[in-house]
Amino acid sequence: MLMIKQWAHRFFQWFCHPDFYDEIQGDLEELYRRNLVQGKRRAQWQYLGRVLGLFRPSLMRSFSHDLLMNLPMFKNYFKISLRNLLRYKLFATINILGLAIGLAAFLLINEYIRFEESYDGFFSGADQIYRLSTVQVVNDEIGVKDAMTYHPAAKVLHDELPEVEDYTVTYKFGELVFRQEDKLISEEQVIAADANFFNVFDYQVIQGSANDMLAEPNTLVLTQSKAEFYFGDQDPIGETLEILGRFNQAFKVTGVIQDIPENTHYKFDMLMSDESIKEQYENDDWNGFNYYAYLKLKPQANIFEVKDKVDDLSRKYLGEEGSMGFNLFPITDIHLKSDYTFEAEIPGSEKAVTFTRIIALFILFIAWINYINLSTARAVNRAKEVGLRKTVGAYKVQIIGQFLFEALLVNFLAALIALLLSELSLPYFRQLVGQAFLPHVWNHPPFLYSLLTFFVVGSLASGFYPALILSGFKPVAVLKGKYRNSKSGALLRKGLVVVQFTASVVLIAGTFIVYQQLRYMQGKDLGISTDFVVGVNMPRGQNNEEARERITTQIQSFKDALRQHSAIETVGGTSNLPGGDGSDINSNAGKLRIVGLTDRQTGTIYLQFNDEDFLAAVNMQLLYGRNFDRNRVADSSVVMVNQAFLRKFNISDEQSVLNEYLQFGEDDTNRKFEIIGVVKDFNRTSLKSSVEPTLYLPDYAPAASVVKLNPEQYQEGLAYLQETWAEFFPDTPLDYTFLDDRFAALYEQDRRFGEIFSTLSVLAILIAILGLFGLSSFMAVQRTTEVGVRKVLGASVPSIIGIFYKDFLVLLGISGLIGIPATYFGMNSWLENYAYRIDFPWLLAILAVGIVTVFALITVGYQIYQVAILDPAKTLRED
């Protein structure tokens, strides 16, 4: 409170014309003292009031000299700045290059993040579009979240809720094989959609009518590039394409739409009318949730009210006691925030985006710090200039203006180079992040705006403090030659160097940890052996009993044929190949009990269907009991369980469940499955998830085969596999992968994150070292005389270097003390994503500090050495 008068006085002093100042200030003071009798506070307010009353043009000083719009002066600033840059080429290069690299990296990452966050935002009314999905509620907690829903669900919500404007239901096919003339083409991005599709997703229709091109059965809508692929310049409308497998008939092309952009979670190349799969969805009805459904709400709808109503409808349609529920999820959040299984494509990771953003900021700050450190450290060189300018009448503001202008110039050059750098490195960057998101940056307005913004922000952020320091020199002291860098300035520089070191430590340690975790996951014993095991998807029969039986026999003879060859050790079958993504499995969410041993329990149980040879093919270990046996009639109702399943049911004596019976559902008369074996836990998917409670059921003609090759002649075996396939299934392309590769592919995103992390870390450290290089070179030159005197007095070169090292070692020590805990908190939160994770590797963190120390000491040592080897007779003569 008592500061009012002081501030008012300062303000007055600032604006008042100096000719009037003494008089008026005296009057003010006299009046203030007189007013004091009414209380100090009141007097101060009155004082302030008077000062404000005095703020009028006739009493103000002239501000005209502050106007930086002084062209000749600008020319002079420009000339001086340029001369300084050219004179100290090393520092200019370090400054400009550091800023340019930092800015380029930051802006590219900025674009990438913008792209990641732009997913599905381009539909009109995107924020009113929600995906209808299914969640399982166990004990009032959401258990499994499934991105898909029941076929009739969306229509029901549309009919019941006035807030729902429109809806569409789609089905995503796995793979369909197309035939055009004698070519077989495998299409993986085909979805079946209803006629409402374009009411929700307003893709641009190029040919055909949006409302009825999906109305008839057996029709297709192609994207523009697919249409070109199949029909070239021909008009595709009315042409036909044959789909093999389950359809085995010709489909008519009824429309062409724009290509689907990269930034949508639901990509496709073709749409099929949902009438074509009518039989399937009528069968599924309320039994299976295999459909992606989307609702578009009315603009005025309140999502919270709608969600409440949806909860009520869940009970109405999915049963009071049922554990399933509808859920709405905004489509714009799907890409980064979805934690649902069975996503249409592997979603991005919000955490990775956040981490990347932080690293990008690190890089930018490190570059700015370089500028600040180098400019303030080198202030001595400019002190005389400032002193002289002040002596001939320059105001402080003008000098601040001059140095800000200089910062602006340096940053401008850096921005130009950054533009060039980011354009040139864009292809590599796209590869690094694995997103094809931007053809060019130089003609991309958002990028240019960001460039402009950060050029201005950067100029101010990096230029303001040095300008303030430089403009503060007292001319008398400086011109007398009494100038020295101030203590507080040196302290600030040290602080900033610590920030840079700390950031480097965190980044190096972070990189190590990401790679360590990756190595751990790829090297961990999965519980099965996947070496030289090939997974092959079997052809699927058409949708009728007869055709299915035919294909089953064919598959059987194919497998028998494979077994004939010596290069093939085992051929097994399974419903879900190991190494698929988390949702590539069957599950059951109903009640389940072990008859006589446990009560009925709810919670998701995973189901895999294998034949008797699967066990041997992947070396899955049977702990107790026996394998399936297709010759026993009773073996259609048997099951094997894994250890995780027994843990879920709290059974510690694993052997005790043998020959007991499993029963699904609530009804005591339901079919019972005899437990014939207990298998050792194995990871079927990425180590982000733990081993799920799983049941293994017999299926002697499952969807995929696992072929264990003889390691010594695996190429021969592979060749034989291809030949045999072509012989048995000429209509279907062979689709095989090594299981090892499937597992490696699961870590693709993590590997990519590791690459981004390490690349950016290298950049950040490079810029930091660049800055340190400049700073230490300057410091060494500054202390040339000191070094000379020390040498004359008998100091050796190593002992001189040691003196300089002492300072830096302290800074490095502090960086380690801050950096290691910072890494611990940051990286632990990343490691928590994984069910199987490494412990925090303290040794690696210390190693990171070691690496930064070595780099720093080499850099500093090199510069000191340059000075220390000089002949003191020469260096000392100069003074």
Add this chain to the structure above:
Amino acid sequence: MKAYPLGEFEEIVLLTVGVLYNEAYGVAIKDAIEEKAARNVSVGALQSALKRLEKKGYLESRTGESNEQRGGKPKRYYTITAYGKQALQESRDIRTQLWESIPKLALDFKCS
């Protein structure tokens, strides 16, 4: 057209400076106006009027003594110049003329 431009507030300030004669400095002028003309005067308005008057040549000033009350800052004393006196004179003449040319009836009010 007046030969000597003089605003109403300026006139009061100028007169007061005359009244105070050798003692006319900022605070004293302010106090005097507040007392005699029964109106509040802000330092800002007063100071800008003083500066204006000085610029017009109606006032001149000299630096005076300082004291503890003023935080060591000197007073500035104002005195009327001959030119200022003429300005006052002219203003007064105009008023008198106007006053005298008012018909008697126009002012025939009973003021109770």
